[in-house]
Amino acid sequence: MTLEGRDLLSLGDWTSDEVTLVIERAKIQKRMWMQSSNRPRPLADRAVAIIMLKPSMRTRVSFEVAVSQLGGTPIVLGADSAFSRNESVRDTVKVLERYCDCIVLRTFDQSHVEEVAQHASVPVINALTDDYHPCQVLADLLTIEEHFGVLKGLKLAYVGDGNNMANTLLLGGAQVGMDVTIACPPGFEPLKGALDRAQQIAAGTGSALEVERDPREAVAGADIVVTDTWASMGQEAEHDVRVAQFSGYRVDAALMALAKPGGIFMHCLPAHRGEEVTDEVIDSGQSVVYEEAGNRMRAQKALLSLIMG
Ligand code: CP
Numbered sequence: 001m002t003l004e005g006r007d008l009l010s011l012g013d014w015t016s017d018e019v020t021l022v023i024e025r026a027k028i029q030k031r032m033w034m035q036s037s038n039r040p041r042p043l044a045d046r047a048v049a050i051i052m053l054k055p056s057m058r059t060r061v062s063f064e065v066a067v068s069q070l071g072g073t074p075i076v077l078g079a080d081s082a083f084s085r086n087e088s089v090r091d092t093v094k095v096l097e098r099y100c101d102c103i104v105l106r107t108f109d110q111s112h113v114e115e116v117a118q119h120a121s122v123p124v125i126n127a128l129t130d131d132y133h134p135c136q137v138l139a140d141l142l143t144i145e146e147h148f149g150v151l152k153g154l155k156l157a158y159v160g161d162g163n164n165m166a167n168t169l170l171l172g173g174a175q176v177g178m179d180v181t182i183a184c185p186p187g188f189e190p191l192k193g194a195l196d197r198a199q200q201i202a203a204g205t206g207s208a209l210e211v212e213r214d215p216r217e218a219v220a221g222a223d224i225v226v227t228d229t230w231a232s233m234g235q236e237a238e239h240d241v242r243v244a245q246f247s248g249y250r251v252d253a254a255l256m257a258l259a260k261p262g263g264i265f266m267h268c269l270p271a272h273r274g275e276e277v278t279d280e281v282i283d284s285g286q287s288v289v290y291e292e293a294g295n296r297m298r299a300q301k302a303l304l305s306l307i308m309g
């Protein structure tokens with residue numbers, strides 16, 4: 001199996017074996033990097049454009065460091081350069097691919113990253129859109145695998161907004177045979193297209209997927225409890241209204257106590273302490289949020305090595 005030359009736009013575009021390959025490669029590379037002075041540099045003489053049209057700390061830094069550690073050159077671009085001055089997507093991509101061997105893009109519409117991939121002769125990686133965040137969920141799966149030693153059969157409960165993280169956890173969970181329940185208020189469900197695609201994948205892997213109203217039902221017996229911000233990037237003006245709408249969906253110690261003993265808490269960060277999660281939970285021994293953030297770089301190094309050959 002090879003991933004050479006492939007785009008990563010959504011985890012729904014890949015097979016279960018391909019998703020698992022990235023996680024397995026990340027585990028091996030992480031071990032090699034920590035144990036050995038022989039650190040392969042598969043991206044030597046190659047450059048990766050990292051285009052951020054929304055704010056980012058983790059994704060930007062973890063991709064920059066990943067590319068550098070693999071021997072390549074990261075080029076970070078913002079809205080003042082890439083796609084600026086009304087330049088068309090096609091013109092931008094046709095120029096950029098002459099300098100760079102891979103394009104990493106954080107943007108708003110999923111159709112934007114798809115259009116970039118359509119024009120690009122180099123691999124394109126989705127670094128978050130309004131709909132999906134595949135790099136985050138690869139890191140999440142790596143973190144869960146490291147913690148439990150297994151993925152298939154685990155039960156993941158996501159509590160809160162049916163946003164890009166919820167959509168991607170449904171797809172990623174289905175790919176590895178985990179059960180995923182999303183608990184959200186009415187009107188904040190994950191995308192129908194994401195749920196439908198995840199159900200198709202789940203038919204082959206044995207995952208059970210559910211969307212539920214009651215966070216307590218969702219978390220009962222869960223191995224992994226996940227939440228995310230109630231107002232994603234681009235929804236800042238709705239923040240106060242959303243805080244009221246999501247008030248029953250905060251992950252606090254009482255909710256977390258319903259998870260399995262040994263259950264873990266995850267959050268892609270940035271967290272809004274006191275809103276979607278309490279300090280008590282995110283700072284508890286059950287929280288793996290910093291390991292999860294650290295694994296962004298591990299998962300992306302594996303991804304870049306595999307798709308860039
Ligand atoms: N989790 C995540 O993607 O963080 P940033 O928005 O800081 O990149």
Ligand code: NVA
Binds near residue numbers: 165
């Ligand atoms: N759902 C959040 C994730 C941030 C990493 C957002 O899109 O803002």
